[in-house]
Amino acid sequence: MKIVIFGCSLVGSLLANQLMAKGNEVSIIDQNPNSFKRLDKEFRGKTILGIGIDEEALKNAGIEKAEAFISVTSDDNTNLMAAQLVRGKFNTPKILLRVYDPKRAQAFKELDLNIICPTVDTAEKIETLLAEKT
């Protein structure tokens, strides 16, 4: 699969490394050149210095042919804007994003965005573990 990732954060770089290792074609965008240091030495994908809400950067990353766009910067609003921009302009088949704030995650899920909310997932997981009998 051709995949564009926005945000070479911990999650972003982990995904980039793993997806690359599984034979996918990966490009990753970040505005901070130092974040690319998180990528494995073996990473053969494209790294684009830029912001994912900029069409030029997205095009350089290959968004027009991409089958998936993943937005995992540390800022919820940036991820939400990038995902909507990509959906509107490029209609990439799979669009996934992370949103920390549960309220925003809930509100935008109603706009049919595939949102992963680690805050809710973590809280649920902890509650499950608390409830387990030791």
Add this chain to the structure above:
Amino acid sequence: MYVIIVGGGQVGHSLARMLISEKHEILLVEKDPARYSKLSEELGEQVILGDGTELGTLMDMGVNRADVLVAVTGTDQDNLIICQMAKILYIIPKTIARVNDPNNEEVFQTLGVDATVSATRIIGSLIEEKIDAGMFIPLLALKGGEVEIFQTQLSSDSPLIDKKISKLTLPKDCIIIAALRENQIIIPKGETILKENDTIITLVGKEAKGTFKKLFL
């Protein structure tokens, strides 16, 4: 009117003052504690400390009875999400966003922000105004880009001059709403005759934009 302003910087603060002097009810939302402190000295309960994208706790402040929400933080992404949340969660009828990067204006309009203001674009337009008569300068886009307002100066070979307005063939959905001549504002009627060097302000529907622009080539 009850107006919520998110972003207590220069623009937000000045806007708050202006609306208060016009007797509107306002709520200014600022997320930086130091700036909030200063603002509350002047505005008291009309300013609150909070993040505009986390409007959850503001329900008590009557957020959902607001008529207009204005997002004027320094960050485009934040302004966009603030306006979207206002529509989704609180059904606020009108949202206005400041857009710092003019390339983002289209996205904002497609995603339902009612009106966008790009200072960069307006200033750019004003600079162009000094360079070329006959160029049409976009001033404002409304209703998701369905309607735009343009400013243009009429050149000596413009098809719009020296004829009564009622005799001009303008495209459908194109209205000349004002003409500026020297220091006078003229609200045109059928009998009005436009002249070379008049600056006209025109309201143009999306469909008519192409035909409208051809009048100035």
